[in-house]
Structures are given as structure tokens and as C-alpha cells.
Amino acid sequence: MDVLFNSIDVRDLLSSHDLDDSSPLSAPDLRLLIDRLQVRSVHIKSKVQQYILSHHDDFASLFAQCSDAVSRSEDLSGQVSDLLRLVSDHPIDVEIRDVVxxxxxxRREAKEKKELLELVRAIVxxxxxxxxxxxxxxxxxxIEAAEAVKGLKAALRMRGDAAAGAQEEREPAVYSLLRNEWTECFEEIQELLVRFMExxxxxxxECNALRVKYQSSVNGIDGVELHTVLKAMDxxxxxDYGLAKVADLMIKYxxxxxxxxxxxxxxxxxxxxDSGHMTEAFLKIILSSDSKIENVNGETIYSAVIQVIKFIYKYLCFENGPWMQCFGRLTWPRMSELIISNFLSKVVPDNASK
Incomplete structure (x- = not known):
């Protein structure tokens, strides 16, 4: 195909190469030039025809691709026209807004269902x-029951103040039912522990003695240790509630x-x-039969009170400081009042000059 793209020099087509660029061509030269140009044109056409024939498949494929591209462009144009017509008839921004x-x-419904499912799981x-x-x-x-009740109290957000009513109004009704059930459990274990303590x-x-029994049986529950009962109450x-009656007993007797x-x-x-383990501890009270003893000094009273306190600390409170402090808070006000009214008020003179 070089014949198509190479430039043609007119001098090559003339018989004489000594032509002056400024001089006009003669009639014979012009006829010769025309003839040779025609021959050259025929030659070029022949070359082009041969090239096309030799590359027939390539040109056929090219024309087919062009035809396919034109067809696709027409289809695309039709689709664009349909889209424009659809947009003009039904504004797409409205549909997008509705979809959003x-x-x-x-999403809100899914979130609410998820929260509801979590709530149901928590309730269950x-x-x-x-x-x-x-x-x-x-x-x-x-002990396990007491610790579980304590944990559930925090989980159910049990409150005894005035804000509890407002809190219940904002929560599902099932929480109120669960709190009622917790209260029943609390009262049940409280009653059981108090009965164990009693x-x-x-x-x-009969023997005028305070008895501390280290294993008790209540409601068919056998062999519960006193230390276990105190630990559960704590x-x-x-x-303080469980030791209140014991404190009353101690003060009175x-x-x-x-x-x-x-x-x-x-x-x-x-x-x-029994087998090296304490089963019972007694604090026997022996009243003196010596009628000659009329006045008892403060040292004797102090010694007796200290002996009672040590017995309580060792055999009832198991040498546990916080438990003993709790028992002391329940007994000390009445104990001090007894000491003042029965001893100190009698030894302190009424007249300050004595």
C-alpha cells in the first residue's frame, strides 16, 4: 500500500527532466502527463483492489464491528430515551427518597426487634x-442462695425510695413481676435464716443456760452450720435483723x-x-446462794460482762469483727442503760460535796 501514501513527482511522469519550474508545459507534455496520470491511477486502483481482496476477512470483520457498534449505540439511545421519559413521568428523586x-x-424495626430480643433474654x-x-x-x-439474691437485687435495680414508683412506670410491666418474685425469694430466705438462728x-x-448449737435443722433441711447461717445473713x-432476737435473748437472760x-x-x-468438732456451747448462769453478799463492786460486774462478751465473740460470732460489731450495736444501748441504772447511779453520790 506504499503506492497510496508516497507522493508523486510530476517530473517523473514527463520525458524531459530539464524543465524549468517557472516555464509552462507544452501541449505534448500535458497530454503525456494526463496519459501517464491515468495509467498511474489505474495502477493505484488495481493495487487497492488487490489489497482489499487479500484482506477481505479483516475488512468484513471491521464492517461487522462497525455495524454492531451502530446497533448498540441505537439501543443505548433508545434506553436513554426511555430513562428520560421515565424520569419525566415519575421523578426519580421522589422514589429515591421513598426507598431511603x-x-x-x-433498620429501626430491626433495631427494636434486637433490643426486644435482648430484653426477653435478660428477663428469661x-x-x-x-x-x-x-x-x-x-x-x-x-450461702449460694444469699449471694444470688444479692446479685439479683442489683440486676433488678431494687429501690426502696420514692423514685422507685417513677422508675417502674418507665419500665416494662414484667420487671415489676420479677421484683415481686425477688421479694418473695428474699422473704423466704430471710425467714429461713432467722428460724435457723432461733x-x-x-x-x-431447765438448766438456766444459754445454748449455742452449731448445726440446725429447719423445714427438713438438716445439718446447716451456724457459721454458714451467719455468713448467708451477712x-x-x-x-442485724437476724441477730436482733438473739440480742434480745442475751439482754434478758x-x-x-x-x-x-x-x-x-x-x-x-x-x-x-463430737469427733473433735464443737457441737454445742453453753453459758450456764449460776446464782449465788450466799445471802451474806449484799453489795457487789464494779470489778465483779465488769468481769461478768467481759466474760459474757468474750463468750459471744468466740462461740457465737466466731471471732469475726464485723459480726461482733453488729451484735454490739444491737446490745450496747440497753447494756449501758442497765449498767448505769443498776450500778453507776447507786455509787455516784447525790451530794457533790461527799
């Missing part, structure tokens, strides 16, 4: 824990005779053991 709003609504879990508390109580595992610490009138937060000293009182400790 629907997506937002579906709390209900199962409350059920397990009752089972623990019936099985005598009072069974463990008693005043035996865990659930009712230690032990502290009052020790301070009153009419007649003078002696205390004797007695420990019962």
Missing part, C-alpha cells in the same frame, strides 16, 4: 436465676442478771464436742 425512608424504617435469665434461688434455699445451700441460739430454762444484708447482781451471778462455760 423505607430502609430507615426497616433473671427468671431462671430466681428459680434457682428457690431451689438453692430448699436444698439448704443458703434454733441455734436458745435459752434453756451476704444478703440482714445480719444473760446481761441483766450479770449487771443486776441480785443475787450475785456466776457464769460457767461448757463445750460439747
Amino acid at each position: 425512608a423505607e430502609i430507615g424504617r426497616k 435469665e433473671l427468671s431462671e436465676k430466681l428459680k434457682s434461688v428457690k431451689e438453692e434455699v430448699r436444698a439448704g445451700r443458703v 434454733n441455734a441460739v436458745r435459752f434453756e430454762r 451476704a444478703v444484708g440482714i445480719l 444473760v446481761i441483766t442478771p450479770a449487771v443486776n447482781c441480785k443475787p450475785p451471778t456466776l457464769f460457767v462455760e461448757e463445750i460439747n464436742q
